[in-house]
Amino acid sequence: xxxxxxxxxxxxxxxxxxxxxxxxxxxxxxxxxxxxxxxxxxxxxxxxxxxxxxxxxxxxxxxxxxxxxxxxxxxxxxxxxxxxxxxxxxxxxxxxxxxxxxxxxxxxxxxxxxxxxxxxxxxxxxxxxxxxxxxxxxxxxxxxxxxxxxxxxxxxxxxxxxxxxxxxxxxxxxxxxxxxxxxxxxxxxxxxxxxxxxxxxxxxxxxxxxxxxxxxxxxxxxxxxxxxxxxxxxxxxxxxxxxxxxxxxxxxxxxxxxxxxxxxxxxxxxxxxxxxxxxxxxxxxxxxxxxxxxxxxxxxxxxxxxxxxxxxxxxxxxxxxxxxxxxxxxxxxxxxxxxxxxxxxxxxxxxxxxxxxxxxxxxxxxxxxxxxxxxxxxxxxxxxxxxxxxxxxxxxxxxxxxxxxxxxxxxxxxxxxxxxxxxxxxxxxxxxxxxxxxxxxxxxxxxxxxxxxxxxxxxxxxxxxxxxxxxxxxxxxxxxxxxxxxxx
Amino acid sequence: xxxxxxxxxxxxxxxxxxxxxxxxxxxxxxxxxxxxxxxxxxxxxxxxxxxxxxxxxxxxxxxxxxxxxxxxxxxxxxxxxxxxxxxxxxxxxxxxxxxxxxxxxxxxxxxxxxxxxxxxxxxxxxxxxxxxxxxxxxxxxxxxxxxxxxxxxxxxxxxxxxxxxxxxxxxxxxxxxxxxxxxxxxxxxxxxxxxxxxxxxxxxxxxxxxxxxxxxxxxxxxxxxxxxxxxxxxxxxxxxxxxxxxxxxxxxxxxxxxxxxxxxxxxxxxxxxxxxxxxxxxxxxxxxxxxxxxxxxxxxxxxxxxxxxxxxxxxxxxxxxxxxxxxxxxxxxxxxxxxxxxxxxxxxxxxxxxxxxxxxxxxxxxxxxxxxxxxxxxxxxxxxxxxxxxxxxxxxxxxxxxxxxxxxxxxxxxxxxxxxxxxxxxxxxxxxxxxxxxxxxxxxxxxxxxxxxxxxxxxxxxxxxxxxxxxxxxxxxxxxxxxxxxxxxxx
Numbered sequence: 015x016x017x018x019x020x021x022x023x024x025x026x027x028x029x030x031x032x033x034x035x036x037x038x039x040x041x042x043x044x045x046x047x048x049x050x051x052x053x054x055x056x057x058x059x060x061x062x063x064x065x066x067x068x069x070x071x072x073x074x075x076x077x078x079x080x081x082x083x084x085x086x087x088x089x090x091x092x093x094x095x096x097x098x099x100x101x102x103x104x105x106x107x108x109x110x111x112x113x114x115x116x117x118x119x120x121x122x123x124x125x126x127x128x129x130x131x132x133x134x135x136x137x138x139x140x141x142x143x144x145x146x147x148x149x150x151x152x153x154x155x156x157x158x159x160x161x162x163x164x165x166x167x168x169x170x171x172x173x174x175x176x177x178x179x180x181x182x183x184x185x186x187x188x189x190x191x192x193x194x195x196x197x198x199x200x201x202x203x204x205x206x207x208x209x210x211x212x213x214x215x216x217x218x219x220x221x222x223x224x225x226x227x228x229x230x231x232x233x234x235x236x237x238x239x240x241x242x243x244x245x246x247x248x249x250x251x252x253x254x255x256x257x258x259x260x261x262x263x264x265x266x267x268x269x270x271x272x273x274x275x276x277x278x279x280x281x282x283x284x285x286x287x288x289x290x291x292x293x294x295x296x297x298x299x300x301x302x303x304x305x306x307x308x309x310x311x312x313x314x315x316x317x318x319x320x321x322x323x324x325x326x327x328x329x330x331x332x333x334x335x336x337x338x339x340x341x342x343x344x345x346x347x348x349x350x351x352x353x354x355x356x357x358x359x360x361x362x363x364x365x366x367x368x369x370x371x372x373x374x375x376x377x378x379x380x381x382x383x384x385x386x387x388x389x390x391x392x393x394x395x396x397x398x399x400x401x402x403x404x405x406x407x408x409x410x411x412x413x414x415x416x417x418x419x420x421x422x423x424x425x426x427x428x429x430x431x432x433x434x435x436x437x438x439x440x441x442x443x444x445x446x447x448x449x450x451x452x453x454x455x456x457x458x459x460x461x462x463x464x465x466x467x468x469x470x471x472x473x474x475x476x477x478x479x480x481x482x483x484x485x486x487x488x489x490x491x492x493x494x495x496x497x498x499x500x501x502x
Numbered sequence: 503x504x505x506x507x508x509x510x511x512x513x514x515x516x517x518x519x520x521x522x523x524x525x526x527x528x529x530x531x532x533x534x535x536x537x538x539x540x541x542x543x544x545x546x547x548x549x550x551x552x553x554x555x556x557x558x559x560x561x562x563x564x565x566x567x568x569x570x571x572x573x574x575x576x577x578x579x580x581x582x583x584x585x586x587x588x589x590x591x592x593x594x595x596x597x598x599x600x601x602x603x604x605x606x607x608x609x610x611x612x613x614x615x616x617x618x619x620x621x622x623x624x625x626x627x628x629x630x631x632x633x634x635x636x637x638x639x640x641x642x643x644x645x646x647x648x649x650x651x652x653x654x655x656x657x658x659x660x661x662x663x664x665x666x667x668x669x670x671x672x673x674x675x676x677x678x679x680x681x682x683x684x685x686x687x688x689x690x691x692x693x694x695x696x697x698x699x700x701x702x703x704x705x706x707x708x709x710x711x712x713x714x715x716x717x718x719x720x721x722x723x724x725x726x727x728x729x730x731x732x733x734x735x736x737x738x739x740x741x742x743x744x745x746x747x748x749x750x751x752x753x754x755x756x757x758x759x760x761x762x763x764x765x766x767x768x769x770x771x772x773x774x775x776x777x778x779x780x781x782x783x784x785x786x787x788x789x790x791x792x793x794x795x796x797x798x799x800x801x802x803x804x805x806x807x808x809x810x811x812x813x814x815x816x817x818x819x820x821x822x823x824x825x826x827x828x829x830x831x832x833x834x835x836x837x838x839x840x841x842x843x844x845x846x847x848x849x850x851x852x853x854x855x856x857x858x859x860x861x862x863x864x865x866x867x868x869x870x871x872x873x874x875x876x877x878x879x880x881x882x883x884x885x886x887x888x889x890x891x892x893x894x895x896x897x898x899x900x901x902x903x904x905x906x907x908x909x910x911x912x913x914x915x916x917x918x919x920x921x922x923x924x925x926x927x928x929x930x931x932x933x934x935x936x937x938x939x940x941x942x943x944x945x946x947x948x949x950x951x952x953x954x955x956x957x958x959x960x961x962x963x964x965x966x967x968x969x970x971x972x973x974x975x976x977x978x979x980x981x982x983x984x985x986x987x988x989x990x991x992x993x
């Protein structure tokens with residue numbers, strides 16, 4: 015009955031910052047696959063008497079991300095304590111920025127359904143520490159039926175930037191695009207790896223429905239979203255659940271619901287009469303974080319070209335299609351590889367095709383980073399120049415590329431092997447004579463002046479190039495032919 | 503004169519000049535300590551064997567030509583909320599009864615680096631909450647000046663240890679008077695430095711924005727040396743200042759009161775202060791005047807009126823959060839249960855004492871949404887107001903004179919009402935609220951031989967003036983002596 019109800023969605027995204035050490039101590043942040051409780055010290059274990067000291071690198075990465083999102087950076091921000099008891103929270107409080115975050119009021123442009131872009135406002139970006147992890151002692155690692163629970167503090171104190179969007183998202187698909195855009199940005203900046211499966215990018219969604227002209231109903235927070243699919247599916251589920259509820263005359267309660275991957279439903283957590291009171295107050299162990307205008311400017315100067323700007327440049331400056339450009343900018347390293355190849359003289363369209371197919375395919379298959387790709391951008395450029403000039407056929411070029419990649423040989427060596435190498439002048443002359451002998455009629459027409467547009471000599475040149483498999487330049491072939499025809 | 507009667511700097515001098523070995527100094531103190539401890543219970547953990555080992559190691563190092571100063575061979579007692587690696591650090595609580603610190607507090611590192619020898623961990627009110635050391639899980643400490651009376655608190659064990667001659671020097675911590683008030687009760691000197699002077703790294707937090715480690719001693723010079731050793735920048739405590747520090751010991755020898763102004767607090771006249779303590783303050787003022795100082799009238803109206811209330815909002819607020827880590831999960835006392843909430847309830851219910859619970863509840867309440875502005879935010883305003891009032895006072899005065907305590911040491915159980923106990927802190931909390939340095943000076947004894955005292959409060963980083971004025975007053979009043987012993991049991 016209220017079909018005109020439309021979703022209002024805002025996302026809170028936690029990005030793990032790529033600092034190397036934790037936000038308030040010197041322990042390593044590398045917890046994936048580590049033996050439990052090895053990267054710990056009195057500070058991140060919350061031992062009596064331990065005090066936090068802020069990691070400058072986390073501030074730097076947070077500032078970079080804030081600037082890239084067009085935020086206003088606060089020169090004075092503050093850390094609060096968020097108090098609650100849970101076994102994975104060593105101190106009994108989480109240190110987090112609260113009413114004075116590092117960055118405020120930014121935006122990010124997101125592709126919408128109609129092929130345009132939509133500007134999504136960013137309310138804030140703040141720094142905080144991660145909690146540890148509970149490992150449940152049941153056979154299947156789940157809470158139910160567990161005989162005991164163990165705490166692993168390796169992740170406790172890993173720096174996070176929480177990025178909160180305004181409720182500007184209007185569909186699950188747009189929400190997905192927003193996460194993709196943010197992830198792209200995070201990776202481009204190098205502030206985090208943005209890996210949702212590994213938990214280094216975590217999404218919580220707030221969703222409510224509103225009719226035209228309404229301010230909107232109570233919002234529901236969805237947690238436990240470990241993939242883009244989960245985000246989209248849970249939002250779709252929640253939209254229909256809330257629509258049904260309202261159409262039956264019910265009201266949506268403000269609550270937190272968990273997404274269940276298996277049943278594909280959201281499930282309300284224990285209904286609480288009141289919201290949990292976190293008793294936020296300024297952390298007396300940490301003086302206000304004061305940064306200078308100069309620090310912010312230094313960060314601004316270090317900002318790399320952002321994905322949007324790069325995509326525009328690829329389209330407008332290099333003549334790529336929107337789709338091609340989008341694929342290339344998805345990963346900063348790939349875009350940089352492409353840029354380097356073009357800078358080394360590779361024809362852009364051809365380079366784009368090769369990077370998207372030959373390079374990306376291999377990277378995906380072998381699950382390696384572009385930085386470790388064995389064929390350097392300038393080698394690729396040299397190869398593609400030869401293809402562009404007709405000197406090499408695409409087939410030969412592919413063979414060369416394969417050898418360059420798998421055997422790590424030099425370009426010259428690859429060319430020698432697959433093209434038989436550059437012919438000597440004697441070989442070239444011999445081939446020329448043979449070609450002329452086999453095409454006496456054409457030669458006579460040329461000598462008889464019946465080739466005003468040079469088409470016939472071009473034909474002979476083509477024959478020779480084919481025979482040479484692109485191992486010699488067209489100019490050299492033409493010169494040989496001319497000498498043999500006219501100077502004999 | 504027995505070795506345990508000497509000041510710290512004097513003992514260090516004997517050792518430096520080769521007149522005494524560290525082992526001789528330490529052994530004399532350990533023996534005396536073991537004779538007294540059965541009577542006073544100043545320590546939670548005596549560290550006799552560790553002290554002997556350390557003394558031998560220092561003697562070996564000295565024999566090898568090592569240059570260790572300025573506290574080489576000086577026995578010290580460390581309050582039991584300050585971490586000493588490998589030793590229990592209980593905070594006077596059942597919660598940490600068996601917790602052994604895996605690291606040294608920065609202050610302890612500095613003392614050890616200067617050659618000090620830790621002889622024990624001092625008894626205290628649980629988590630430094632109290633003014634009598636009656637709140638220790640391990641039982642109260644007795645006042646060496648009168649064993650029927652409390653030693654003050656919360657650093658009662660440290661103060662009693664210095665008064666009883668276990669050591670010439672002890673570390674305490676002061677959140678609302680916890681160094682100064684027990685020093686006053688036990689007839690020794692105690693200094694709470696400017697907030698940010700001494701690293702809090704390794705001090706188990708009670709109220710982080712108030713807590714400060716400081717020395718207790720029987721000699722103003724010892725406070726000066728200790729401050730030189732302790733007062734260093736530390737990047738493990740972001741609230742510890744990186745401001746360059748000065749030296750004190752030599753400078754205060756030549757301190758002159760000529761041209762200095764001593765602030766006498768106007769609103770103080772009507773307060774309920776023991777007449778003898780009031781007289782001690784007037785006496786101290788006269789000594790300063792005779793030595794060339796001018797007495798000036800200063801106002802601390804709002805500080806006296808509202809400071810204590812603000813303190814008992816803000817300190818519990820911070821405490822309620824600081825003590826959340828005692829949940830039985832990673833360390834300390836734990837009562838396991840099937841359900842998590844039940845485990846928390848039992849662990850904290852049985853592991854923490856009543857005063858600690860009272861302050862956690864108070865703090866939790868004042869931080870609750872809906873009450874935050876009325877309590878916490880308002881108290882923060884009072885805190886700023888206190889700092890402003892002191893700012894104004896220090897425009898006309900170099901040092902402000904106050905009593906340390908409104909009362910002389912009381913009997914065990916005499917002050918049962920928590921509010922009455924909180925009132926003991928009325929003259930000490932202002933310095934903590936404003937982050938100022940303050941020194942309680944022993945000024946002899948009054949009726950029944952009970953110790954008298956005055957408190958000097960200085961500008962931020964004004965320790966030089968405090969120590970200078972104190973050294974002149976000490977010459978007039980005489981330095982306090984350790985008690986000669988009760989002939990108690992050897993423990």
